[in-house]
Amino acid sequence: MKRRQALLGITLLSAGSVAFSSYKWLSWYKKPDLVYVHSQKELLAALAETIIPTTDTPGAIEAGVPDFILKMVVENTMTASQNRFIDGLKAVDPYAINRFGKPYVKCTRDQQNEVMRHFENAGKPFEGIPGKVERKLIGNSFFTTLKQYTCVGYFTSRLGATRSLAYVFTPGGYTGCVPLITGQKSWAIR
Structure with a gap:
């Protein structure tokens, strides 16, 4: 009798895990709530500003x-x-409300950095082939997508390319070995 109960338990556990994973799989491919993204422009601005804040550069x-x-x-x-x-x-x-008692936009700079570190650690993919499979099947994590689009958007903008990077409007000929100066910015062109 105990054997039957054990087999029934294993079967129910297996069926439950398969049902949960298939529900999770289908939830990743549901229709995205793009209206919500459009309503969160202020939050997106605060998140992007946390990644690339205004300093001596924009x-x-x-x-x-x-x-x-x-x-x-x-x-x-x-x-x-x-x-x-999303x-x-x-x-x-x-x-942010659970941790600091206020929304992300109202948090101090240090609190915003702590929230970002939490999401960075929560969104780390697996190492090696499982990580590649994860990214291929279910896409990048929230933080990875946010950071990637923030950096691409910033460094391809006019302000990012001209004021944050060493920008040469019309480059000269190719010079293979150029000595670097201490504190020199990265180049905006390749």
Whole structure:
């Protein structure tokens, strides 16, 4: 009798795990809530400004990165990555409220950095081949997508390319060995 109960338990456990994983799999490919993303432009701006803040160079907001992130997520991102991004965006304010008692936009710079570190650690993919399979099947994590689009949007903007990088409007001939100066910026062209 105990053998039958054990087999029944194993069967129910297996069926439950398969049902849960298939539900999770289908939820990644549901229709994304793009209206929510459009309503969170202020939060996107604060997140992008946390990644590239205004210092002696312009920040992400000044370079127009929030609009770029919105456009990229809505128009150029796979459905699974869109859903992961939207789920992560929906989790930012509840985490900040739970941790600090206020939404992300109202948090101090240090608190915003701590929230970003939490989402960075939560979104780390597996190492090696399982990580590649994960990214291929369910897309990048919220933080990875946010950071990638923030950096691309910033460094391809006019302000990012001309004021943050060493920009040469019309480059001269190719010089293979150029001595670097201490404190020199990276080049905007390759």
